[in-house]
Amino acid sequence: MARPAREQALGEFLADLAADRPAPGSGAAAAVALSLACACAAKAFAITARRRGGDPALAAAADAARRLAEQALSAGDRDAEGFEAFVAASGADRAAAAEDLADTSAGLAGLAEALAALCRAPGLSVRGALKADIDAALSLAAAAAAIAQANRAQAEDAG
DSSP: OOOOOGOOOHHHHHHHHHSSSSSSOOHHHHHHHHHHHHHHHHHHHHHHHTTTTTTHHHHHHHHHHHHHHHHHHHHHHHHHHHHHHHHHHHHHHHHHHHHHHHHHHHHHHHHHHHHHHHHHOOOOOOOOOHHHHHHHHHHHHHHHHHHHHHHHHHHHOOO
């Protein structure tokens, strides 16, 4: 298995993703997309907080987005490990591995929903050029959620 995504340069991760082995795959790609979304949101919140004299709500939102990014990367690593286990398993072990994959995908979709809710929270408005970062965060989070939901459905069908 490849090294965890957080330990790789982007080019190395992309090479692993494109390699002719089962993992990392779309779940890890979704996780990285979601971590990028979280980074965009964290930047927008942190800069806005600084511009507003250290606004504690915005600073807390930036910290929350950073935590979600870490959780997303961990979910991507679990997905890669879980998919390798699924491919290698048979019988009851394969069904259990499919259930684990479905759970991991559901968790990743939940993280994407949490980021979207954070970006849309009242009182955390971001203006000007930083609005593009929030828009990017929402778009990337939506893409990650769609991938995670599709992966969950496929895992449930395979189980």
